[in-house]
Amino acid sequence: MDGGMLELWQDYNLTARTFEHLAMFSVALLLSVIIGFAVGVLLSRRRRYAGVSFAALNTLETFPDLALLAILIPLLGIGAVPTVAACVLYSILPIARNTYTGLTSVSAGHVNAAESIGLTEREVLVHIRVPLALPMLAGGVRIAVVFTMGIVTLGGLVGAGGLGVPLQTGIFNNIPGLILLSGAWVGLLAVLFDGVAAAVEHRLNRRYGSW
Known part of the structure; x- marks a missing residue:
């Protein structure tokens, strides 16, 4: 990081903003x-x-991010609460859909084998369906990671803090260096967390995907 970027980082306290961002995320x-x-x-x-x-849930997904935040502000106030709520509302669908698909896609052979040794319906869910659904669940979480990172960044518009604040400051005050620094840092964080989610998904696919 060159001297100009380091000065911008310190002047706009991006370290503290990063911790705020990751806490909400x-x-x-x-x-x-x-x-x-x-x-x-x-x-x-x-x-x-x-x-x-x-x-x-699909209908909810059609709401633009900013429109959903605007609807939530009169109900929840400004700051982190409506931002987190918007993240959750957007992220429920991919996680719930992938969980449902994973659980209902377990082969009848696995279920019948479990029932034949005396497992109850609840035990089949916990010991058979959920483990075999984990790769699909991880895929839904990976989508949610991207949604969440983006919406938390928008939270800077509604007083939530985080990295959206310096990004918006750079835009409103025409500070190209701050825009570049904040945007690149948010993008890098998104790529890093997506990479972690992808690695977890790959590992779970190797463990359970061939069953």
């Missing part, structure tokens, strides 16, 4: 995984509701 992704996985499991047990549920 982590909370949003964790909530998305918990809620999305729970929805996927529930719908796999109540398949007659899957069509209408996924249609509703």
Whole structure:
């Protein structure tokens, strides 16, 4: 990092902004995984509701990011809360859909073999369906990582902090160096986290995908 970029980094406190960004990202992704996985499991047990549920979640996905944030602000105020909420609302669909697909795609042979040795429906879910669905779940989480990183960046517009703040400052005040530095750093973080998610997905595919 040359002297000019280092000065911009220090002047606009990008280290603190990075920690704010990653904190919101982590909370949003964790909530998305918990809620999305729970929805996927529930719908796999109540398949007659899957069509209408996924249609509703798909409709939610059509809302532009900024429009959803604007709707959430009167309900949740400004700052990190509506930003995290928007991340979760966008990320539920890929995680829930992939979880549902993974759970319902387990072959009848695996299920019948488990039931033949006395496993209950709950035990089949925990010990057979969920492990074999993990590669699909990881794929949904990977999509959610990209959604979450982007929306957290937009949170700078609504007082959430994070790396969206210096990026917006650079745009509004025409500071090309700050725009380049903030944008490149956010992009690098997105690539790094996507790489981690891809590695996890690949490992799970090697472990369970051939079953």
